[in-house]
Each structure stands twice: as structure tokens, then as C-alpha cells.
Amino acid sequence: MTDDETIEACRRIARDWDVPPPAPPEAVVKAERVIGFEFPPLLRRLYTEVSNGGFGPADGVLSVDVGQCHEHITEAYAYGPDPTGGVPAGVVPLYDWAARCGRWSTSATRMA
Template structure:
């Protein structure tokens, strides 16, 4: 699927969800200033052509600036999901899975390589933003654990155990 097709599909989904209108280019520029890196191409287009957050899996990704959510992408980057500082500079929180688990996007790469972060550990997911969004649209997106398996300590949490039984 091309970037234009991904944008069209995300636009339809955003409309169904009654997501906010697109972000103004000034908001993207302000976020870039805080983050210190330019937005990956597809992500910039999604924010400025589709919606200021709300596209992607479930309730959607964080907005560029404050809208209906309390947190935005630059603020999440500044405060970070990882208090230990183990997240590389330019890897930005994008989607909050809950329970200190995030999908993050690498602003250092114009294709927007996706990363995972959980409990202070950070690793590449092996997909770019377009592939990540396609998996979300197909209902196939799951949190990307290293080697596809959560750490042993996670198997004891009821919500993880229930999800594993459903698979």
C-alpha cells in the first residue's frame, strides 16, 4: 500500500472516530523544535492531512499539540516513558499501550522505524510506520515483544494471561 493509500484509509478511520481536525503546520514545527528532529515523512502527512492524533490503533496515536488528550507527542518525548534514559535520542513515544508499554517512532529515520518500550527496555520492532499502521488496520497489531514473547514476569499478569489464552 502506498503512503497516499494509507493516508486515505486513515482519513476514513479518523472520520468514523470523529478524530480532531488536522494539526496546523506550525504545531508540527513547534514539536520538531522540542524533539530536535524532523517528523518522518508519512507521520508529518498524517498529522497535517488527516488528524491531530486519533489515527492508528484503538483510540489512536498522541496528538501533535494539546487537543482532546492531556498529553501530546513533544511532551511525551520530553518526559519520556523511560525514566532511566535508555531510549535513544529521536525515538519518540507515539502510542501508549498502557502498563508502561509504548510503541515509539524513530524521528532519525525518514521512514519512521517503529520501536517498543516496556519497563525501561527499548528495542526496534522491525517495521516502519506504514507497516505498523497496516497491521493496526488489519486488526493484527499487537505489542511487539522481543522475539514475540513477553518476559516471564508478564505471564503472571491476568490481562496478559487472558490474551495468551485467546490466541
């Protein structure tokens, strides 16, 4: 499946769910600045072309924008890199399963 096909499939699903509108590109850039690295290209497109979080399992993927009602990605990085290693550098926390099993679903960036 291509990225374009993935985006279109996610758009179809998002239309049936009560999800926030797409994130403005500036919100994605701001979140990237906070976490210290860029999102993978497909994830960036999902946020800016499909929805600013809320899609996915249960309560959905975390938002990039603090103004949304959902948890947001930058919370895990609010005080700088996680010294416990719970959120390693280069990993984007996407979904907090803590209420269910104390785990995160993540997306890794390409490492240089």
C-alpha cells in the same frame, strides 16, 4: 501500500471516528523543535492531512498540539532528552500503553 494509499485509508477510518481535525503545519514544526528532530515524512502527513492524534488503538495516537484534549508527543520530552533512555533520541512516542502494559508504540526517524 504507498504513502498516498495509507493517507487515504486513514482518512476513511478517521471520518468514522470522533478525532480532532488535522494539525496545522506550525504545530508539527513546534513539536519537532521540542523533541529535537523531524518526524518521518509519513507521520508528518498523517498529522497534517488526517488528524492531530486520536486515531489508532483505544484513545489513539498522541497529539502534536498541547491544545488538544489527548496527551501530546512533547510530554515525553518536556524536560529535555529522557535521561533514563525511556524515549531514546530519534524516537517519536506515538501511543502510551502505560495503562495497559507500561510500553510505548513508537516511530523511529532515519538516523544519519
